Amino acid sequence: MASEMVTAAFDVYRFDPARDPAPRYQRYSLDLAPHTPVLSALLKIRAEIDPTLSLRYSCRSAICGSCAMQVNSKSRLACETPIGPEIARHGRIVVEPMRNQPVVRDLVVDQEPFWRHYEQVEPHLILDPRHPMPEGVANPMTPEEVERFKETPRCIACAACFSACPAVEADPGFPGPMALAKLYRFVVDPRDQARQDRLVRIQPGGLWTCLRCHLCTEACPKDVRPSERIRDLKEMAIAAQGATEAGSRHAVGFKENIRERGVLIEAKLVRQTSGVGGMLGQLGQGVRIYRRKPEILKTPHAIEGADEVEKIYEALDRPNEDSG
Amino acid sequence: MKLAYYPGCVAQESGKELDMSTRWVCRTLGIELVEFPSFSCCGSGFVDEANEVLNVAINARNLAIAERAGLDLLTICSTCQGMLSLANLRLTDPKVRTRVDGALKPLGIEYRGTTKVRHLLEVLTKDVGLDAIRAKVRRPLAGLKVGAFYGCHLLRPADELQSESAEEPQSFENLLAAIGAEPVYYRGRVLCCGFPIQFVKPEVASRIAGRQIEDAKGHGAHAMATPCPLCHISLDAYQNQAEKAVGKSLAMPVFHLPQVVGLALGATPEELGLSRHLVPTEPALAHIRAPARA
Numbered sequence: 001m002a003s004e005m006v007t008a009a010f011d012v013y014r015f016d017p018a019r020d021p022a023p024r025y026q027r028y029s030l031d032l033a034p035h036t037p038v039l040s041a042l043l044k045i046r047a048e049i050d051p052t053l054s055l056r057y058s059c060r061s062a063i064c065g066s067c068a069m070q071v072n073s074k075s076r077l078a079c080e081t082p083i084g085p086e087i088a089r090h091g092r093i094v095v096e097p098m099r100n101q102p103v104v105r106d107l108v109v110d111q112e113p114f115w116r117h118y119e120q121v122e123p124h125l126i127l128d129p130r131h132p133m134p135e136g137v138a139n140p141m142t143p144e145e146v147e148r149f150k151e152t153p154r155c156i157a158c159a160a161c162f163s164a165c166p167a168v169e170a171d172p173g174f175p176g177p178m179a180l181a182k183l184y185r186f187v188v189d190p191r192d193q194a195r196q197d198r199l200v201r202i203q204p205g206g207l208w209t210c211l212r213c214h215l216c217t218e219a220c221p222k223d224v225r226p227s228e229r230i231r232d233l234k235e236m237a238i239a240a241q242g243a244t245e246a247g248s249r250h251a252v253g254f255k256e257n258i259r260e261r262g263v264l265i266e267a268k269l270v271r272q273t274s275g276v277g278g279m280l281g282q283l284g285q286g287v288r289i290y291r292r293k294p295e296i297l298k299t300p301h302a303i304e305g306a307d308e309v310e311k312i313y314e315a316l317d318r319p320n321e322d323s324g
Numbered sequence: 325m326k327l328a329y330y331p332g333c334v335a336q337e338s339g340k341e342l343d344m345s346t347r348w349v350c351r352t353l354g355i356e357l358v359e360f361p362s363f364s365c366c367g368s369g370f371v372d373e374a375n376e377v378l379n380v381a382i383n384a385r386n387l388a389i390a391e392r393a394g395l396d397l398l399t400i401c402s403t404c405q406g407m408l409s410l411a412n413l414r415l416t417d418p419k420v421r422t423r424v425d426g427a428l429k430p431l432g433i434e435y436r437g438t439t440k441v442r443h444l445l446e447v448l449t450k451d452v453g454l455d456a457i458r459a460k461v462r463r464p465l466a467g468l469k470v471g472a473f474y475g476c477h478l479l480r481p482a483d484e485l486q487s488e489s490a491e492e493p494q495s496f497e498n499l500l501a502a503i504g505a506e507p508v509y510y511r512g513r514v515l516c517c518g519f520p521i522q523f524v525k526p527e528v529a530s531r532i533a534g535r536q537i538e539d540a541k542g543h544g545a546h547a548m549a550t551p552c553p554l555c556h557i558s559l560d561a562y563q564n565q566a567e568k569a570v571g572k573s574l575a576m577p578v579f580h581l582p583q584v585v586g587l588a589l590g591a592t593p594e595e596l597g598l599s600r601h602l603v604p605t606e607p608a609l610a611h612i613r614a615p616a617r618a
Contacts, residue, residue: 073511074491089492166515166516166518166532166535167521167528167532169532169535170518170528170531170532170535171525171528171531174528208521208524208525209521209524209525209528211476211516211518211520211521211532212373212476212520213476213480213515213516213520214476214480214481215476215480215515215516217480217481218480218481218482218490218491225481227481228481231372231373231376234373234374235373235374235375235376238373238374245524246523246524246525247521247524247525248374250370250523250524251370251371251373251374252374254367254368254370254371254374255367255370255371255374255375255378258333258364258365258367258371258382262364263333263336263365264333264334264337264365264368266333266334266337266338269523270523273523273524274523282526285562285564285565288564288602289338289561289602292599292600292601292602293338293339293340293561293600295338295340296337296338298337300333300336300337303361303363303364304361304362305362305364306364308385308433309364309382309385311427311430311431312381312382312385312427312428312431313378315381315426315427315430316375316377316378316381316423316424317375317378
């Protein structure tokens with residue numbers, strides 16, 4: 001058995017904002033079996049080496065979502081991340097608190113920003129009091145309706161996605177992947193009577209800041225696939241409200257742009273998204289780029305078979321009966 | 325080897341230096357590029373936001389063009405790579421398949437689903453191979469520290485694209501090492517450049533780009549290199565905005581993937597279109613120890 005042990009070096013983030021001028025990394029070395037979860041290793045460190053290490057955990061079984069943290073820069077549940085592959089890949093294990101939430105102490109963060117955004121999407125059924133659901137009567141859904149929920153209810157609110165999201169990092173007003181995936185869950189719920197309102201309300205400052213970088217989907221330990229549900233919300237939002245936001249104007253503008261010649265007409269895109277006023281605001285930048293890349297103002301030749309693209313649009317570019 | 329060349333919109337327009345350098349590198353390495361003036365835009369992720377099935381259909385048309393010619397499709401853009409690969413995947417959903425076929429069949433277009441979508445990075449590292457590239461290096465980039473910047477859609481969603489490890493990709497760094505450069509590892513190398521919201525929330529986009537450039541610089545990179553022309557727009561053409569957003573001078577030259585390879589294989593800066601960049605590349609070139617060939 002002893003031969004199967006590995007010596008694991010942990011560099012653990014330590015910080016008490018009340019006392020320490022700056023965070024530091026503390027090295028702990030332990031002999032462990034490669035399948036040992038990072039959480040078990042941290043608990044061993046706390047029990048046997050350093051009782052001052054603070055961390056949050058509960059179930060140890062990837063159910064409660066309490067032990068999300070960064071392991072070698074990736075947001076993970078510590079309880080289901082074995083040390084072996086981390087050591088093999090990085091030679092050591094750097095453990096840090098989740099990002100995008102202030103550190104309370106060591107690996108414990110204040111999840112207030114995460115929960116605040118969650119509350120703001122009103123994560124509960126909203127019913128119209130004028131049309132109460134009949135009591136004692138089942139309200140069956142079709143298999144197709146149920147299919148749309150297949151991923152979102154798996155969420156355990158661990159905030160790994162919130163920690164991994166670069167849009168949250170750069171814009172604290174962005175609700176983040178989990179809140180938006182939760183919103184999706186109610187927008188597609190046939191019982192919810194605020195579905196259109198939800199789509200309208202989420203757009204300013206919310207939906208269109210998503211970068212579709214899929215880092216949330218990569219970070220999610222439960223395969224909720226928030227980035228794909230946010231994509232669905234975007235399409236439904238356009239169907240509900242048209243292109244009313246900079247983000248939806250850009251998406252719809254881009255779609256219309258390539259319809260014309262089959263290729264992107266770069267010169268037109270900014271006007272489609274930002275309008276004439278926005279174009280003026282970006283004039284200086286445009287001139288800077290134009291000096292090196294004069295093609296930005298040229299209209300490219302249409303592709304061969306642009307008529308085929310047009311016909312595909314005619315066939316498919318109308319409101320999808322499945323959405324909304 | 326022979327591939328259906330899918331340059332994408334930007335490389336034919338404002339990012340023409342990417343097309344120039346791709347052609348130079350492929351010519352030098354014996355990759356034959358077959359051109360199809362009928363290829364359309366991939367939708368760049370924006371059409372996917374507006375209408376998922378439409379996006380799949382226009383890409384099924386592109387994939388069908390390569391399929392009829394019996395060729396794998398070569399992309400030089402992470403976003404084109406992502407969109408065309410996702411179209412292949414989404415077509416395995418019978419509901420999507422039916423709607424797409426319904427739009428294509430009346431046009432006499434049939435796509436059986438056999439076209440492989442290959443990015444230049446993969447073709448260089450897997451098909452050509454690092455040994456063959458090493459053997460053709462005329463000016464090793466020794467002395468130049470380069471931070472690879474992959475671009476989201478080359479990597480994610482990983483389980484769907486079946487790319488190399490999305491969390492810890494290695495191919496670009498291996499390629500950089502093969503041409504003599506020193507790869508720089510930094511957290512931002514697999515993160516987002518901010519481009520998708522460049523026109524929607526410019527200040528947020530620039531903050532994101534600025535952070536990745538700062539990160540590369542903080543780890544000692546003299547230059548960055550990217551397999552995606554959209555990342556190049558964010559990192560190079562809008563770097564002045566990124567500097568404003570992070571409140572410091574960055575002055576980070578950013579190469580397209582085939583430009584760094586071309587430099588090592590002996591191309592001149594003119595052949596690679598380096599003067600078309602917004603951030604001058606000369607400071608990076610000055611780090612290369614071997615003299616430039618006349």
